[in-house]
Amino acid sequence: MKAVSKEKLPALLEELAKEGTLYVPSSSGDMSRFVPWKSDIQIDLDHNTTMSLKGILFPQTEVLYDYKFGEENTVEPPPPGSEKIIVFGVRPCDVQAIRCLDEVFLTRTYVDSYYKEKRERLIIISLGCTVAEDTCFCKDMGVNPVEAEGADMVLFDLDGEYGFEEKTDKGKEIAKKIASQLSETSKKKPEAPSFSLQVNSKGIVEKLQKMFERPIWEEVSQKCIGCNTCAYLCPTCHCFDINSKNTEAMKGYKYRTWDACLGKDYALMAGGHDVRPSKVERIRNRYLHKLLFFQERYGMFLCTGCGRCLRECPAGMNIAGFINQLEGVTVDG
Amino acid sequence: MSDRRVFVDYIARTEGDGAIDIIIGPNGEIKKARWEVWEPPRFFESFMIGRKYDEVPEIVQRICGICPHAHHLAAVKAVERAMGVKVSRQTNLLRELLHYGDWIQSHTLHVYCLAAPDYLGYESVLAMAGDADLLPIVKQALALKRLANDMSVVIQGNEIQNRTSVVGGFTSVPSASDLKKLQEQLKEAKEFAFGTAKLAAQLASQSPYPDLVRKCEHVALHNEEKYPINEGRLVSTEGLDVPDWEYPQWILEKHVPGCNCLHAVIKGRDSLMVGPLARVNNNFDQLSADAKAVAKEVGFSAPSFNPFHSIIARALETLHAIDTSIALIDELGEPKYEEPKYEIKAGEGYAITEAARGICCHGGKIDKDGVCKAWDIVAPTSRNVYNLEKDFEYFVPKLLNLSDEELTLKCEMMIRNYDPCQSCATHSIKVNLRREG
């Protein structure tokens, strides 16, 4: 396998940055996120980022088009980008999340041009995990924690150096560009890390199908304070709201912003009817979407076990705990 | 001949609800001269009992939307004195800058939006903006007010009610680059501030204002080192000179038979005036060099006992505030976040700050758990009520040749000289709910 020593990583990144906009994980204060690489940036490859790379493909606020009224009414979407977007050091759970988003935004007759335009320019360089945090449970949600499926190139932490393996044509192309920086190593791919959190997701799809009306929803939603932290940090959540803003009397722009399902107004219909009037229905919808509905439609969980919502929930909500709680639930027939 | 009466049930272009009632007898004698504040009481001093020490500054800043920082900073200081909390130099500089921003905002609002329309014969600044000649000045005034509001937002996150200043310091500090931007804008604003001083002097020199002089005791903070805004001794033009925390012993409130207001007096003496004119009179030497120079240029000399010169004092202070803010930003350099650190202790503390409209006094007792046991608030407006009534008594007889309409306007202007904050007048003004006329 090809590899680069850890000291030489900055030089390699500099090379990569020539190919497009390069994003790397970096911390500031208690927050970490993917930021455009600069030579003086402090890269943080020890932990997964607080914010996933979702925002790169599906920004928090995105202008859909500018409009103008007048003698002629015009609508003008923003021009597409041309640069490659290279994201370095993406953890397997977050690569899995991109696979989920791809299903939503690119398949089944709906193609989201804004997402697609950026997705086509995206190159994912994933970093396999050698340590699992106490909130990690990706392996139980069908993710390979070492070698991400769906990445263009995967990276292995080989103790002192990083091993590289290209997975797609895009990955091969990138590998060529950095070939001169790589040397051969005899080290082997690392073993999967051991997980302190064990989640039993076997059979939950079938079980949940029969659990729409159950007192358990009342119980698990008790603590939720509706802050939506889980949804905004979730690498797979993809709801958005569309609004327009008039900058002048006759012109303005249409934009979309992230939306989240745990606030009361989320499911409010124009006529005033709210289909999920209390947090019981909202939590049920959230959990079922993550664990059941997405499975039914796309054959995968919409939860990748990244653990962000466990770590950051101020009220202590815990979807992993919920899954394990299902073991004690019996459904008949 | 019957009595002549000047009655205004809602005084416009002041903050809060107040009324004037003046009755002039057949021989021109003043039978009654009353400024009645019927702003309903909100009982801050009562409901503050039982709140936590850190809520006190948060709550009292909501006494007044025009001078929230004066209330807030006086209360912060009083709590810090009660609990023996020391704060850093950076915190003091930021507090000063925050408060100077408030002065620029309040003075600009007063000079252009509340006072100037009287002198220029308009009913409001909005009407002034309808005059093509005045529109550019109105726009510049609004731009300066905007800048002052931006200062507040940069320093504490909101234009009015402060978000970051707390007991012990700040929960976050502004960035050096934001401060620099403000500094550039402040430098550009100086020219307009010069113009404001000249305009103010010109307005106050119209007849009959120069003749309306009445000597009274002017009270303000004083600090040898610098112009007083957040710290200084309590001094007056009649020789008062005591530490600020002793204010409860020196400024007394007495009930005068036949009058609904509690009257503020200096111990052993009579009524007092607080506000920008009182400050300039007691601290002229500490004004910035440019403010002193422009005072000389427009022919203003301290002390002045003409209350209509308050508008000039506000203009001078605006210029001084801009100069000082520019210097403070240099002194602050790159502010660093410092965690507010202190221990909760039982104690008693009093403090004064200079609100744009005069001394703002706060103080009380905190118990060992940090719970407020008593709190005293005296806002500048309530200090001035008695003195204003004396202005009426002294000046109205000089203006009897004016029509009712003109006389009413002049009486309103006598009130607006004090830039009163009737919401502020939390106590000492007894509420009168009379409705007449």
Added chain:
Amino acid sequence: MAKPTVAFFKFSSCAGCQLSVLNLEPVLLDLVGTIDIRYFVMAKRENFEGPYTIGFVEGAVTSPKELLELKKIREECSILVAMGSCACHGGLPSIKNYCGMTQKEMEEKVYTELWDLNSIPAYGIDYYVKVDAYLRGCPMDKGEFVELVKSALKGVNPLFRNHSICNECKLKENNCLLLQGIPCMGPVTAAGCGAQCPSRGRGCEGCRGPASDCNAASLARTFADIGLSKDDVVRKFRKYAGNTPEFSKGAEAL
């Protein structure tokens, strides 16, 4: 089309919300051009009787006199807007409703002669009359004010999302203060301010009142978990909007 007539009224409050209107400097003169301000004592000397198209009311009702005026104002205004925390929920003056003293005891602490004080418990204006729109916050948010006026001119409902402050805080990518042990009312407080306080390291104090369907009881328990006493928790919920049933649940949870 005739310009809508607009009036500003003040009850028990600090005048900060009215000042916010005057703080609209960059758009103030444009705004004034689209409406006809008929009554605004703080800014104008010439003021006119109603009826008005839109009436903005600042302040809580704390006296019978204010109550009578409010009823008259309601009759005079086609659209009645509660402006700021005091008018929306009672605001800080409503602390007195829960401070454990009788009205008389409170009055005696501040005033010597009580015969004509006539103070009543402090409530927001919708305790007494129908309110058509709310501009929350202490002070109200100017941006929302402009949005409301624009919507009124267009004849549409303004879009104010009353989900919790957390939504705005998270979108700003702030770290959660609760997780750092700093009490924050964000999870139960209605958004719209842009999470001003938590973005600056200070816990939300709840000045915008309850978010829609908020879970105050759960937040009260979270507060207890991070070390607040029962009295502390009550103080948090009985501050700007203690009158509301939602925040009452928080105050009574422990």
